[in-house]
Amino acid sequence: MQFSEVKYRVAVKGTPREILSGISGSASPGEVLAMMGPSGSGKTTLLSMLGGRATAADGCISYNDEPFGKSLKRRIGFVTQDDVLFTHLTVKETLTYAALLRLPRTMTREQKKERAMDIIYELGLERCQDTMIGGSFVRGVSGGERKRVCIGNEIIINPSLLFLDEPTSGLDSTTALRIVQLLHDIAETGKTVITTIHQPSSRLFHKFDKLILLGRGSLLYFGKTAEAMPYFSSIGCNPLIAMNPAEFLLDLANGNTNDVSVPSELDDKVHMENQNLQDTNSKINLRPSAQDVHEYLVDAYEHRVAYKEKKKLLAPLPISDDMKATITSSKREWGTNWCQQYSILFCRGLKERRHDYLSWMRITQVIATSIILGLLWWHSDPTTPKGLQDQAGLLFFIAVFWGFFPVFTAIFTFPQERAMLNKERAADMYKLSAYFLARTTSDLPLDLFLPVIFMVIVYFMAGLKASAMRFFLSMLTVFLSIIAAQVWQSKLVQSYNQCP
Incomplete structure (x- = not known):
């Protein structure tokens, strides 16, 4: 080079x-x-x-x-x-997904997994291969092991040039x-x-x-x-x-x-400057300036x-x-086709984000909120105008709650997602369309799990109409609120990416 x-x-x-x-x-x-x-x-x-x-x-x-x-x-x-890695993936999963996405399509899936294991043993990561990478709030591998995982992500393709910052x-x-x-x-x-x-x-x-x-x-x-x-x-x-x-x-x-011998050229220059300073009664400097040395x-x-x-x-x-x-070769080649990129990113998204979506803190928040709402609207009577108005307020609260609740997770997720997306796209690991669709669809099963638990508790505690059709229509309303929130999140990502 x-x-x-x-x-x-x-x-x-x-x-x-x-x-x-x-x-x-x-x-x-x-x-x-x-x-x-x-x-x-x-x-x-x-x-x-x-x-x-x-x-x-x-x-x-x-x-x-x-x-x-x-x-x-x-x-x-x-x-x-910066070690840009997914916090909740293990060392083995991180390198395996990198191998599946980056290695040429002439290799089979099993061969790519074997290549990932070879890198793990080559870098001495076999003892921590099943340990999460970890982060600020998650206990994981050590700093040296994280750095070796980052290097493994790059040498897995057997590059001719390797750059490290x-x-x-x-x-x-x-x-x-x-x-x-x-x-x-x-x-x-x-x-x-x-x-x-x-x-x-x-x-x-x-x-x-x-x-x-x-x-x-x-x-x-x-x-x-x-x-x-x-x-x-x-x-x-x-x-x-x-x-x-x-x-x-x-x-x-x-x-x-200060601890370096000064060349005679610089010494002469300093003496000449000091003579000029003495003529103007200025402070004398016995060492050359940084600019002079440079x-x-x-x-x-x-x-x-x-x-x-x-x-x-x-x-x-x-x-x-x-x-x-x-x-x-001037042709731009991808390691996998579009469908394979989508399936790999979909599986990776499910494994990574399930820890955030299905954490005990979030489950406790949802269950506690649903119980409180159920007690506040305990068996409200829809036959009276006041009871009907109360139930309308409950449905409005549910729609608003599930419109904003997913956004708070996104606020903390997008900075890491952006860094990872920039890193992987710079290496041509996948097409942007495959990432976007996999990111959206992998969130849907996770987005539906907690709302179902929430609605089962609130719906029957509040005394809403016990009809399968009406229950599923209520679930559909909540689901559409979540989809609308995801659209808003996409706008948030777009504006975030445009920031300098």
Whole structure:
């Protein structure tokens, strides 16, 4: 994979702001390329562009001189920084559904399930395969296991390119080392692994084959990781105390030179500035500013390394046979047909949302509300005008209650659903129409269970007419209220997706 002079801009209050300014580099099969830099330096932005999740303003991103396109999506794995997983699915279910949706249709259902089990054993997840993923309110797997499940979701398709955004974020050093070792094992099979990392330990730092150091959107270093410290030593930047090489590089990228030897060029510049400050009776600064350090590092890289590295980019990189077939094919292929996508998403929706819809809290709420209503309208008499008016008020309350009750669940569900939908659609796992219909129909059986219990209690406690036809007509009214609420939820999702 090669990228040259990649630039990215955003508009801030109508003024263009450059996030990345001319980043160049390459990664070959069998290599692990790490992107380092302070927060806000543009690591995630660059990774998103390399993975096809964002479009560069200028520059060229290619694999063996071929541009990226939709046909390459099925050969690319992209692990986001946030662990976007369904809370109530187990590890085995999560990877199995990913295999059923993403693996090619030439494989049988049993072969796809076997592939999911192979990934579970490959990632060392066999002990927790039947454990729920978990979340804020649900006990589940550990942070390291969650991250391995996210990686498993992507490597299950045997991608030629694997992108990871902060895979060690929030993990202890031992777990982080295990994750990086896993990435090395993946790269050794002939894959290209590109990852961002914030502040690795010294053991992690030396595990990477190549390194990109970013600072304020500019390229400060690109090359072999083992050659990074000698390079900065050659331009006069050395640590004054024993420290982690990653910390030293991040200090330089931040412009912090408190524990770093300052090159003579910067020393001379500081002395000249101090003389000017003395003339104006201003405060004297004995250390170079962060801006001066940044400009020096950018200029040093451009004059010492950039030309040589850009010349290497002109040579084509090796390319695997499966990626060759993918590049030459411009046809967009789905792992399964529409009907299979619908059935898989329908089953997954039932398994995931049954815990929310049929939780003991919701069942208790519905039963308690129905009993209270039954007591308030206990055997109301429909033969009198007052009793008839009371029953009309009860029916209105029931319709309104079941029009708004499902909405409260949706308010807490849609943010997670949106993140999952964006992630899976970016990987071309299914068609949007299959998702929408499966999402709607999988809710119907769950939406009918609690209203039936509710109506059985209220209908006979309130003394409504004991007729099968009238009971089912009342149930139909409640069901239509729920459908209307779902339509309103769809409008809510649409407006939510349009928000920036």
